[in-house]
Amino acid sequence: MSEPRAPKRLFIETYGCQMNVYDSERMRDVLGPLGYTVAEKPDDADLVILNTCHIREKATEKVYSEIGRLRAHKERRAAEGKGMTITIAGCVAQAEGEEIIRRAPEVDLVVGPQAYHKLPELIARVARKSGEQLATDFTAQEKFDRLPARAPDGVTAFLSIQEGCDKFCTFCVVPYTRGAEFSRPIADVLAEARALADKGVREITLLGQNVNAYHGGAAFTDLLSALAEIDTIARIRYMTSHPIETTDELIAMHGSEVKLMPYLHLPVQSGSDRILKAMNRKHDGAFYRDIISRVRAVRPDIALSTDFIVGFPGETEKEFEATMQLVNDLHFAAAFSFKYSSRPGTPAAAMVGQVSEDDKSRRLAVLQKRLFEQQTQFNASQVGRTLSVLVTGTGRRSGQKHGRSPYLQSVHFDDARARNGDIVEVHVTGSSQNSLSGEVSSLVRA
Ligand code: 5AD
Ligand code: SF4
Numbered sequence: 001m002s003e004p005r006a007p008k009r010l011f012i013e014t015y016g017c018q019m020n021v022y023d024s025e026r027m028r029d030v031l032g033p034l035g036y037t038v039a040e041k042p043d044d045a046d047l048v049i050l051n052t053c054h055i056r057e058k059a060t061e062k063v064y065s066e067i068g069r070l071r072a073h074k075e076r077r078a079a080e081g082k083g084m085t086i087t088i089a090g091c092v093a094q095a096e097g098e099e100i101i102r103r104a105p106e107v108d109l110v111v112g113p114q115a116y117h118k119l120p121e122l123i124a125r126v127a128r129k130s131g132e133q134l135a136t137d138f139t140a141q142e143k144f145d146r147l148p149a150r151a152p153d154g155v156t157a158f159l160s161i162q163e164g165c166d167k168f169c170t171f172c173v174v175p176y177t178r179g180a181e182f183s184r185p186i187a188d189v190l191a192e193a194r195a196l197a198d199k200g201v202r203e204i205t206l207l208g209q210n211v212n213a214y215h216g217g218a219a220f221t222d223l224l225s226a227l228a229e230i231d232t233i234a235r236i237r238y239m240t241s242h243p244i245e246t247t248d249e250l251i252a253m254h255g256s257e258v259k260l261m262p263y264l265h266l267p268v269q270s271g272s273d274r275i276l277k278a279m280n281r282k283h284d285g286a287f288y289r290d291i292i293s294r295v296r297a298v299r300p301d302i303a304l305s306t307d308f309i310v311g312f313p314g315e316t317e318k319e320f321e322a323t324m325q326l327v328n329d330l331h332f333a334a335a336f337s338f339k340y341s342s343r344p345g346t347p348a349a350a351m352v353g354q355v356s357e358d359d360k361s362r363r364l365a366v367l368q369k370r371l372f373e374q375q376t377q378f379n380a381s382q383v384g385r386t387l388s389v390l391v392t393g394t395g396r397r398s399g400q401k402h403g404r405s406p407y408l409q410s411v412h413f414d415d416a417r418a419r420n421g422d423i424v425e426v427h428v429t430g431s432s433q434n435s436l437s438g439e440v441s442s443l444v445r446a
Helices: 018-034 057-079 090-103 113-127 140-146 186-198 220-228 248-256 273-278 285-298 317-330 357-380
Strands: 008-014 036-038 047-052 085-089 109-111 156-160 203-207 235-239 263-265 303-310 334-339 386-394 400-404 410-414 423-431 435-444
Touching: 008 018, 018 036, 018 047, 018 090, 018 113, 018 156, 018 203, 047 057, 047 090, 057 085, 057 090, 085 090, 085 113, 090 109, 090 113, 109 113, 156 186, 186 220, 203 220, 220 235, 220 248, 248 285, 273 317, 285 317, 303 317, 303 357, 317 357, 334 357, 357 423, 386 410, 386 435, 410 423
Parallel strands: 008 036, 008 047, 047 085, 085 109, 156 203, 203 235, 263 303, 303 334, 410 435
Antiparallel strands: 386 400, 386 423, 400 410, 423 435
């Protein structure tokens, strides 16, 4: 008889977008049957996966410095007679797989986003030292078919319905790292949603690089309606969307479907029409403003969120001012903003007029200051209102709970009765830049 073995420990570090968060959860699920339990730190893990992001240069650099740190742990463990398998997953793996293998000999395995269902086999092969190191070419459909439904650890879950991008914004690597737009068949999506609902999930966030371009045998709005019919799913969200895929039907649905939460993440990138054109965004400022005014006509309280890039090649001070004007006019509840980062191989990287680091930093600081003010204002505007809050967890003090407002704000309140998955009515009494606090006025059991 063999000795009982200690459970193997898995550490996953996730960088970048929600798609990666989702993929990391699925990697964890797919490796569970192999006996991997989750470790809090990489130091003593048998298997470390860095699920990487390639979208900006800084994100890529972080991967190499993290590999450097892991090398020390790997060497220490080797001295103790233990192994550490270092796996690089995600978009850096897809884009630079061979270079990683060359530059970082301590890396055992490189696996791209379409091959995660093969992880158990690949890990086993590494263990047997049988050589195969690269697994970056599979179709997106194969990946979705073979990964099991994720085991949710709470009452909110991501559900990936679409991957890849055909838009080719001139700054962006996604069309190269995640491939062509692909939508999962609606039957598969609904089956996964029902499985999540059966496990207690009450809020589903549909994910995709162009989620509203969904065309898996039904329109995106048909999918939303079908999801809304699942009784115990109380809330539906989606991200990320492209303005040119925002149909009249989708806008109307924000006014008619009560389960569709009043939150819209719709990246605009810039307020300057010349820059939007150079970015190949396929929309101008007026088009974006028109969508927002139509959404607000049917859902006046909607929380609007977006992405900005400052310092795109050739961006003048005046063009940056156009972005500030758009922010001042539209009022965002939340936003992500970035300095333009040149990505090798994208058209913008070869454009003349690259903006200096100083100018980019200054513009970003000005923009973020205003965005933070707007976020704080949006949160403050909830004080005095009563919001439906989905309970998602327990605070440190006894009786302390936290949850999510319809507008995706985190809300803190005291109520010993409320359990995860309940929806409680909270009278909001306080706000800050990042959260709300209040008192429970009623409770609806899940
Ligand atoms: N530089 C800076 N920001 C970028 N984004 C995508 N590519 C780049 C880049 N090269 C931002 C965009 C996008 C978000 C996910 O990341 O704002 O919407
Ligand atoms: Fe990148 Fe543009 Fe596609 Fe978004 S729409 S993933 S920014 S190419």
